[in-house]
Amino acid sequence: MVETARSVTPRSLAEHAAGSADYLKAPVPSDVLARLPEDFARLVNVPDKPRAQLEGAGVVDVAESLAEAWTLAREAGALRLFEDKVVFPVVMGGAGGEVSLREGDPARSHGKPWFVCYVFLPTRREPHPSLALLDWAWLGHGRLEGFLSELADLALKESWDFAGADDGHPYEILRSFITTTFYRLQSQGKVRVSADGSFAAFNTGLVDRHYDDIFACFEPNPRGPQPWVWVGFAGAGNRRLTKRVNGCFMPRPERATYVDRLEDLLFHPDRELFPDYEHILLEHPERLPLGFVSDELRVDEEATELVDRIAAAADEDRPALYRDLCEVLEDELRLFNRLKSRVDAAIDIAKKRVSWNFKTAIPCYYPKADAMSLLLPLCLTDDDHADAALVVQLLESGNYQGQTVLTMEMAYKNARLICRPDSDWLTPNR
Secondary structure, eight states: OOSOOOOOOHHHHHHHHHTSHHHHHSBOOHHHHTTSOSOHHHHEEOOHHHHHHHHHTTOSSHHHHHHHHHHHHHHHTOOEEETTEEEEEEEETTEEEEEEEEEOOGGGTTTOSEEEEEEEOOSOSSOOGGGHHHHHEEOOSSTTHHHHHHHHHHSOOOOOSOTTOOTTSOOHHHHHHHHHHHHHHHHTTOOEEOTTSSOEEEEEEEEOTTOOEEEEEEEEOSSSSSSEEEEEEEBTTBHHHHHHHHHHOSSOOOOOOOOOSGGGTOOOTTSOEEEOHIIIIIIOGGGSOHHHHHHHHTTOHHHHHHHHHHHHSOGGGHHHHHHHHHHHHHHOHHHHHHHHHHHHHHHHHHHHHHHHOGGGSEEEEETTTTEEEEEEEEOSSBTTBOOEEEEEEEOTTSOEEEEEEEOHHHHHHHHHTTSOOOOSSOOSOO
């Protein structure tokens, strides 16, 4: 295997965080930004408890590491607001965590106007699939935007954004596709390095208008933590890099592969399907359409109040409210069963759709579990339109496990890794 996944670097973590949903949805307001310190060490106090947490999480020099992480976070725009706290990403023991700052009384904080109030420790040591490419190569300033823009221009045309997406952060689908593709290529040993170590390339999995493969090309990075730096794409319009790929590699870099057996591509409606209802309804209710949840729970006053509060809440406040709703569902079996019955009905319709048209079941890949699955449409608020997707996985018995439910955007990203979905229910232009 060439270049296995390595620890997350402070720069790659900051760049990834800046483009993530949590940071995009909760930016720090301009009036708070104006008060934030540039000199972290001089203006931010680190009390004993968070300092001990950071040291225990593998941060060797707390002061230096926090100052570096803060500078990179400000440069990348990786700052978010949670309640009255400013949050930024910090590498802890090779994995990504977060630190929260709060304004305080300088008299009680060693004369400093800000202090570290909370440390969110990483739950796993290996880097997230979406960080692998940023950790391996320097792609230039502006995070992935330039890389993605050039790749989108070269590739066979398709929609790389969801309808109504924020124009300030384009290529959301392409970002997910290329970072996960690279992660898969690393695991399969398909990221290629020339014999003399002067050149590297990988197959993007995309083709140009002539249906020729597009290769991302790299040279050794003379500075910075990443070992490689992006130099362009081999394909239409760049004969020099194309000749270099042809001259360095035989065979040329291969595409990532996902499907090992025919069963991963076809769903058999006559087999048993066992949904994991506790996971779907109690662990990830936020993936279900809120209108569906609201309609089914209107019979209960407490649940109705919670759903109304969720609908009116800011994005950062919703997780706590959903946890409260899950507690109500756990306590009230009749409410749980109402949701379960409606999901069951939607699954029955989905199985009938597959019987009518086998292409209704769409193959997808989940990188963290390294597993192939199939997506089935769930029509929960409107019988004519899917508004969620059920992930089903083939068991050794030949039956299926309904593992989880995904939002339509999550489902499209996972399906696009295999191929561009040719579907009447799963498209980016909803």
